[in-house]
Amino acid sequence: MARRTHTAAVVLTAIMAVFVARLAAPASSKRPESCPGGRFLVLGESLVDSDPASPNEPIVISGTTISIGEACPPTKARLRGYALGSRLTAKWHTCLGLHGRARLRALIDPNCSVVTGTFIARRPKIRVTFAAHLSRCGDGLIDHGGGEQCEMGAGCRSNETCASCTCVPVHSVGTTSSTTTTTSASTTTTSTTLAAKTDWVTYGFDLQRTSHNPSEVTLAADNVGGLGQMWSTDVGAVVAASPVLASDVNVDGTTLDLLYIATEHGNLYALDAATGRVVWQRDLGSQVTTCFDMPDEVFGISDTPFVDRATQSLFVVGGDGSLYALDLATGTTRAGWPVTITADPAHEHVYSAVTLAGGALYVETASYCDRTPYYGRVVKIDLPTASPVETWYVTSSPGAGPGGGGIWGWGGASVDSSGDLYVATGNAATTPQNYGYAERVVRLSSALAVEASNYPGLNGLDVDFGSTPVPYQVPGCPGQVVVENKSGVVFVYQRDAIASGPTQQLKIGDYDRAAG
Incomplete structure (x- = not known):
């Protein structure tokens, strides 16, 4: 064992109100709008093994077209909205490394953030069930094709930090300091250079659990002795x-x-x-x-x-x-x-x-x-x-x-x-x-x-x-x-x-x- 030491009337009214409101609401036959598209990153194995865009192969839905990484070029996408999400179908005459047609059938969830479905090809015979998540900064997956250079502290050099999924030099992370001197008044105004705010989102700062915050430019060995209590709760x-x-x-x-x-x-x-x-x-x-x-x-x-x-x-x-x-x-x-x-x-x-x-x-x-x-x-x-x-x-x-x-x-x-x-x-x-x-x-x-x-x-x-x-x-x-x-x-x-x-x-x- 790895041990550790450390010293209902209101409800009924609400239900009835909702019930009455539903009775009064007119029925609508209008089909829900389909999702607007976006870049969705395939989790796990790529749909096309020979895709140079792997890992994190992107499915890109743009307007009326869809593409899969660098393997399957843009082709017409059929996208229709339903109560359970947006149904997506597409066909390709050719994809990199495949011979003959390939097709994709999928459903985008109502939040337009996850695509789940099946990719099928004839030669070689492929039938892959997949899930792909909408690419966004902070999801832990580096989407180079989407303009990301880094994620959650990974992807940058040792002298850089990851800021909004972009690698920037550590010394450039901060606010500009200024010193203004007015000799006639014999006054000097100085603003202190402070590190840009950085979230500490998890145990050990990053997913590697290193406890290293590369954006820290204020605290150092020569001033740590000056730390003092500001408040307690x-x-x-x-x-x-x-x-x-x-x-x-x-x-x-x-x-x-x-x-x-x-x-x-x-x-x-x-x-x-x-x-x-x-x-x-x-x-x-x-x-x-x-x-x-x-x-x-x-x-x-x-x-x-x-x-x-x-x-x-x-x-x-x-x-x-x-x-x-x-x-x-x-x-x-x-x-x-x-x-x-x-x-x-x-x-x-x-x-x-x-x-x-x-x-x-x-x-x-x-x-x-x-x-x-x-x-x-x-x-x-x-x-x-x-x-x-x-x-x-x-x-x-x-x-x-x-x-x-x-x-x-x-x-x-x-x-x-x-x-x-x-x-x-x-x-x-x-x-x-x-x-x-x-x-x-x-x-x-x-x-x-x-x-x-x-x-x-x-x-x-x-x-x-x-x-x-x-x-x-x-x-x-x-x-x-x-x-x-x-x-x-x-x-x-x-x-x-x-x-x-x-x-x-x-x-x-x-x-x-x-x-x-």
């Missing part, structure tokens, strides 16, 4: 989740920087970052347990939320086991949410940060003090439809075999530039404790298929992982990932050779097995 309980920040949020016509704080009593606060004032508060549930990892044995929100500026939403798992989408400015729950992550929050708990990448959310589960029954897993939630679409179990699904295998790392799943995920797992609730994918470093595809894994083979009981792998890139070296084991050993792997075992390991601390 009593939130009434243990705070285990990391705060996240959204800048320039419009709250009732006033622009505020909001700091989001979650507590182990299940309360989520939005604070004015300048004053500490509570702007809004939500209670998302908590569980009274017998696990002493929390001072009063109460667990609420342990996971770090995710700030999504594209939808102006905050994603967070409450102590009730549900994933919420909340309005950044008001804390109101978005329509269609929350989504159930675990139906057994009395035994299963989410410690790990919520991850948003490639138009999907990823959430990991563990337990309280390693007490069964629980089944460690990663759950993938489709963002536009607010529905679970994939689940990967560390050991086995309920009723199919041993449980355990919690994912305890505060960062949950990290993500590399290709969209693959990395997790480190806890022990199985059986012997051997490395049953299945327990006590392993695991690389997963965005569809939660295992790409590679490794059990480092440490001796002893309960020598599992309680951290999150961090992918990184050293110039001149292959992509690597570093991860800590609670035995006090740090492992380094080559990302494309994880199954071959660590390339380096370093013991940095002692492990008290008696403490667990």
